[in-house]
Structures are given as C-alpha cells and as structure tokens.
Amino acid sequence: MNYMHKFFVLLSGLTTFSFAESTAETPNIFVQDPEYFHQRRADLQMMQVSMEFSSNGFDSLLVEADKIAKMSDQCAVISLNDVMDESCWTFYRVDLPAFEEHYAKVTGEVRLGYMETVRGLQDRKLQIDACVTSLKSFVTSREENLFLKGGVSLEPLAKGFEANYDFTLQYEPNRRARTMEIAxxxxxxxxxxxxxxxxxxxxxxxxxxxxxxxxxxxEKGSLAVVKTDSANALTVYVDIAKSIRSAYYLNGVKLFHTQIASRAADNSNLRITFNKDGVVADGETEVRTLDGNPVQFKGRVEYADDVAKVDGRWFWENRGKHEGVDFGPEMDEDSLATAKATEAKEQQIATENRKGLHLSYWVGITTDRIAYTDSSVCWNYMGLENQENKFGPGYCNDRDGKRNFTFYMPDIGAAIRLKYNFGPDANFFATAGAGAMFGMAFAESTKKVYPDEKNPKLVTKSTDVLKRTYGGLLGQFELGFMNFGIRETAIFHINIDDGPDWHQFRTGAFYGFSLTDRLSLNVELGYTYITNAGKGFYASVGTTF
Incomplete structure (x- = not known):
C-alpha cells in the first residue's frame, strides 16, 4: 500500500511568482489526480481490516482523508490556462502537506509493527504471503516519487517579461528517507x-x-512493477511498467517535456539487495540519462504581456485532467534507446531459450484428394465386388470410356515430437515425432451419359458415398528455417475392416503463423501417395506448441 509524502507527485506542479521577486524558488506542490486520494482512502480502509488495526489516530486519519478527497475533487478541475484561487492554493500549500505528514506518521508505525507479525508465522507460504503483502506499504511507481528541484527567475522586458528556468528531476528526499526506512x-x-x-x-x-x-x-492503475535481479546479488527492485510522459507549463506556455522509462536495477529509485553481509535498501536520488548525466531542464521563454501572477503546472499523461497538453513525442531519445536495449536483451534471452532440444506437440486436420480411372477400383471401393453380372460390364468400364472416381479423405491427427533448434540465432530446426490419426473416405463417382434420341446432350452423373473409416499410427519429420519448413509424414494403416491397406506417405511444405511465443498456426500443402489407392495432393491446417 502506498503512503503519502510531504510533496505529492504528479499531475500539475503549481508555482506562484511576482515581479517583486526577481528569482523564485519553485515550491514542491503538485495538483494530484482526485482518484489518487479516493484510492488512498480505500487503501486505508483495507489496511484497517487486514491488519486489524484501530486507534484514535487511525480513525481520525480516515476522516481527514475524506475531506482531502472532496477538496481534491474541487481543485483538480482547473484547466491549463486557468489560475488557481486562494482556497485551492491554501489546500495544496497547507492542508495537503499536513495530511501527508499525519498519514506518514500513523501508517508508518502500523507497517513497521506489522513486520513483527511476519516473524511470528510458522508456515513458510504464509510468511511469503505476508512479506509480499507488506511490499504494498512502500512500493509506488517511479513517477509518483519525483519532484522538480530548481526554480524560475523573471526578467522584465520592454514589453512583457522573460522567464529563465533551471530544473533537475529528482526523487523527493523526505519520502525517499521514509521509504528506505521501511524497506x-x-x-x-x-x-x-x-x-x-x-x-x-x-x-x-x-x-x-x-x-x-x-x-x-x-488493476489499481499503478505503473509500479516489482522485479528481481540476480546479476551481482539477489535484489528486489521497483521499476515502471511502461514509459510515461510529462510536460511543464508556465502560464499556459510549455517550457519542457520529459519521459520516464523502464530501466535496469542500477537505475531504480528503490532497491533491496541481499548479500552475505546483510541487507541494503538504497536507490537513486535523481533521474539520470542513459549516459549517466542528471536529467536537467534549462532555458528561457519570453512572454509578450505582463501578468500579475505566474502559475507553473506539471502534467503527467496518466494522471488527471490534461486537455491540450503537448507531451512531446511518443518516445524520446533515452526511451527509444532503452526500448532498443530492452528488445535486444529480450531477443537474446528468447534465442537462448530456443536453442537445444525441446518437447513439441502437433495437432492437424488434413484432407487428401485421390483420383482414379481404373475399373478395378470401381469394383473394390464402390462396394460392387462380383456384381458385374447384376449391373453389366459397362457399369465400371462401358463402351465409351471409364467411370471416374475421386476420394476425399479428411482426417485428424496428433503427434508428440522432439524439436531441436540450432544455428547462430537458433532459427534452424529439425523435428521428429510420432502419434496417431483417424480419418474417413468419401467416394465421388462420375459417369458420362452419351446422347441418344431421348437425351441429345452430353451430361455427367455424380454420386457421393461414405465408403470407409480408418485409423493408423503416424511418424513425422520436419526440417526448416524460422516459420518455413518441409514435413514428411508416414501413416501406417491399422486394418480392422478386411479392406485394402491404405498406408499413406505425405511430402509437403508448411508455413507457421506465430500466435504466441509457444503457439503457432501451420498451413501445409503437399503430395500424397496411398498404397492400394493412388496418388494425389493434400491440404492441412494445424497447430504446434
């Protein structure tokens, strides 16, 4: 659960200057998303129930949280170009910091006390559950801990004024100290x-x-992610789930924008490192670029008109009202470099995971098409054995030509395989496995009827009949590169109906469409030969995982 800090982060930073002061130090006061306070109140209630804690200080904190949430709702509707009234200014400058101090004091005592209950649990899983639950007491997203250190100096011009700003992006020190204590x-x-x-x-x-x-x-809307690292020592650290942008405006004019991106443990604002000598809780004190320099915003902006009051606001795209705010490009230089580095690392890990021998599964639906023009096929497969006297010799091989037959043979099969990935990027693969299949054979016969006095036009008559169901054991071998491959399949028919043996041999090419890291959809086309039947082609759709 998050606890408040003296200087809230971050929807809009509010700063007031007057021309009586040539230089103004920026106060660390920020207009927060109202939902933030409603969520804090809900967290307080959950904390009260889960830790079975109640005291006058805790109960009064809940009442105070109600008032803070209502005042936040009222003040957060101020638009980009509006100036805050005195009541909201007092709220952010006086009331909110006082509440934050009260919140930190009361909840900090509760959480530190809760740690003692963890030690008393006997069951290991309950202990781990308690440790993970207590992480909520100090884990917050990186952008919630930031503040701008620096200020704006105002220089009068012949008409209007010039604002010179100089800020660095840091983690609020008071909150950081409290967090480190609990961590x-x-x-x-x-x-x-x-x-x-x-x-x-x-x-x-x-x-x-x-x-x-x-x-x-x-699910609660936080961008915080708790990660582990073991490169140098076992470490638990806090990162951000995705890049998030912010922009700072002074009297409706944008001074600068910035972006916070996911980084490695070395750049985290909160790390808990376990080593032989004990435990160390630490973290970065300021945000740095990839080359190690502090993130700094320095420049000047001219204003054409004089104003009696200057308001500065810091907006974050994931918090509160920010219509009309320009947050800059989707990815800045550092974020783009970080994303590329992360992608390269993920690809390296994926390559290492692909290499070597792995268990693989295949399930497919296939249809074979076999064509015949042999009269013996007619007698054997159309169920007309020894029926020549009844139907006449011309039924299967009449005076003008042969009756044509086509078998459509749909089947479903499955196999367990061993897949070996090799090559520099593990993009080549060889697979071998075995399984079983079950299929059906539908026979279509066509015969030409020639013209006579009553039927002057040449016509074709067709008949479709389910002739056979069958099954068999299959063996499979593949060789391929990335998503493309050649597949050899041999099916050994198990004869249970005294019909001819239909052993099948298929050679085909397939292409796989990746659906997830493990699951892909395969489309296969190829040539098939069936013993005691004939030759033809087949089409197959299957999945491998």
Whole structure:
C-alpha cells in the first residue's frame, strides 16, 4: 500500500511568482489526480481490516482523508490556462502537506509493527504471503516519487517579461528517507523467507506471488512493477511498467517535456539487495540519462504581456485532467534507446531459450484428394465386388470410356515430437515425432451419359458415398528455417475392416503463423501417395506448441 509524502507527485506542479521577486524558488506542490486520494482512502480502509488495526489516530486519519478527497475533487478541475484561487492554493500549500505528514506518521508505525507479525508465522507460504503483502506499504511507481528541484527567475522586458528556468528531476528526499526506512526493515525481516534455503535464488513461490502483486497494482492503475535481479546479488527492485510522459507549463506556455522509462536495477529509485553481509535498501536520488548525466531542464521563454501572477503546472499523461497538453513525442531519445536495449536483451534471452532440444506437440486436420480411372477400383471401393453380372460390364468400364472416381479423405491427427533448434540465432530446426490419426473416405463417382434420341446432350452423373473409416499410427519429420519448413509424414494403416491397406506417405511444405511465443498456426500443402489407392495432393491446417 502506498503512503503519502510531504510533496505529492504528479499531475500539475503549481508555482506562484511576482515581479517583486526577481528569482523564485519553485515550491514542491503538485495538483494530484482526485482518484489518487479516493484510492488512498480505500487503501486505508483495507489496511484497517487486514491488519486489524484501530486507534484514535487511525480513525481520525480516515476522516481527514475524506475531506482531502472532496477538496481534491474541487481543485483538480482547473484547466491549463486557468489560475488557481486562494482556497485551492491554501489546500495544496497547507492542508495537503499536513495530511501527508499525519498519514506518514500513523501508517508508518502500523507497517513497521506489522513486520513483527511476519516473524511470528510458522508456515513458510504464509510468511511469503505476508512479506509480499507488506511490499504494498512502500512500493509506488517511479513517477509518483519525483519532484522538480530548481526554480524560475523573471526578467522584465520592454514589453512583457522573460522567464529563465533551471530544473533537475529528482526523487523527493523526505519520502525517499521514509521509504528506505521501511524497506530496510522489510529486507531484514523477509530475507530468510523469500530466498531459497540454500541461498542460491529467490523462492519460486515468492516469484509467483510477485506476479500476483504486480497484476493487483496494474488493476489499481499503478505503473509500479516489482522485479528481481540476480546479476551481482539477489535484489528486489521497483521499476515502471511502461514509459510515461510529462510536460511543464508556465502560464499556459510549455517550457519542457520529459519521459520516464523502464530501466535496469542500477537505475531504480528503490532497491533491496541481499548479500552475505546483510541487507541494503538504497536507490537513486535523481533521474539520470542513459549516459549517466542528471536529467536537467534549462532555458528561457519570453512572454509578450505582463501578468500579475505566474502559475507553473506539471502534467503527467496518466494522471488527471490534461486537455491540450503537448507531451512531446511518443518516445524520446533515452526511451527509444532503452526500448532498443530492452528488445535486444529480450531477443537474446528468447534465442537462448530456443536453442537445444525441446518437447513439441502437433495437432492437424488434413484432407487428401485421390483420383482414379481404373475399373478395378470401381469394383473394390464402390462396394460392387462380383456384381458385374447384376449391373453389366459397362457399369465400371462401358463402351465409351471409364467411370471416374475421386476420394476425399479428411482426417485428424496428433503427434508428440522432439524439436531441436540450432544455428547462430537458433532459427534452424529439425523435428521428429510420432502419434496417431483417424480419418474417413468419401467416394465421388462420375459417369458420362452419351446422347441418344431421348437425351441429345452430353451430361455427367455424380454420386457421393461414405465408403470407409480408418485409423493408423503416424511418424513425422520436419526440417526448416524460422516459420518455413518441409514435413514428411508416414501413416501406417491399422486394418480392422478386411479392406485394402491404405498406408499413406505425405511430402509437403508448411508455413507457421506465430500466435504466441509457444503457439503457432501451420498451413501445409503437399503430395500424397496411398498404397492400394493412388496418388494425389493434400491440404492441412494445424497447430504446434
């Protein structure tokens, strides 16, 4: 659960200057999304129930949270070009900081006390659950911890004035100190709980519960993500789920924009590192670019008209009202570089995961088409054995030509295979496996009827009949590159009806359309040969996973 801090972040930063002061230091007061306060009140209520905590201080905090939420609703409707009235100015400058101090004091005591209850639990899973639940007390998204350090100096011009600004993007120090205090206690309490007993890695149940926590944070609208890292030491750290943009306006004129993107553990504002010497809770104090320099905004803007009051506001695209705000490009230079680096790392991990031997499954629906013009096929497959005397010799091979037959043979098959990926990027593959299939054979016969006195036109008569159901064992081999491959399939017919053996041999090419990392849709076309039947072609649609 998040707890308040003295200086809230972040929808709109509010700053007031007058020309009586040539330089004004920017106060760290921000107009927050009203939903933020309603969510905090709900978190307080949940905290009261889950921790079974009640005191005069906690109860009065709930009453105060009601008043803060209502006042926030009233003041947050101010548009980009409006100036705040005195009541809202007082609210953000006086009332809100006082509430934040009260919130931090009361809830901080409760959370630190809650850590003691974790130590008393005997069941390991309950201990891990308690440790993950207590992470909510100090985990917040990176943009919620930021503030602008610096200020704006005003220089009069012949007409209007010039605003010179100089800001750096930092993490609010008071909130950071409180967070580190609780994080340190969390780490010392939960170290032996969330790490495997041999100390090699994090406990698997802890990892799965972190996934549930991150999903819960997402559903509540938070961009916070709790991650783990083991490159140098076992570390739990806080990151941001996606890049988020912000922009700073002074009297309706944009001064600058910036973007916060997902970064590695080294750039996190909150890290809890477990090593042999103990636990260290730390984090970055300011936001830095990829090359390690502090994020700084420095420049000047001229205003044509004099004004009695100057308002500065800091807007974030994921919070509150921001109609008409220009947040800049979807991805700035740092965010683009970070995204490329992340993508390259993910591709590297995916390549390593693909390499080697893996279990694979195939399920497919196939249709064969076999054509005949042999009269013996007529007698054997149309169920007319020894019926020549009844139907006459011309039924299957009449005076003017042969009766034509076509078999349509749909079947469904499944196989378990071993797939081996190889090559520099593991894009080549070979697969071998075995399975079973079940199919049906539909026979279509066509015969020409020649003109006579009563029927002067040449016509064709057709008959469709289900002739056979059959099954068999199949073997399969593939060789391919990326999504394309060649597949050989052999089906060994299990004869249960005393009919001819229909062993099938298929050679085809397929292309796979990736649906997920593991699941793909395959379309296959090829040539088929069926013993005691004939030759033809087939089409197949299947899935591999």
């Amino acid at each position: 340190q206690v969390w780490g010392e309490t939960c170290k032996d709980i969330v790490i495997r007993q041999d100390g090699s890695s994090f406990a698997p149940y802890f990892i799965s519960q972190l996934d549930s926590l991150n999903q819960e944070l997402k």
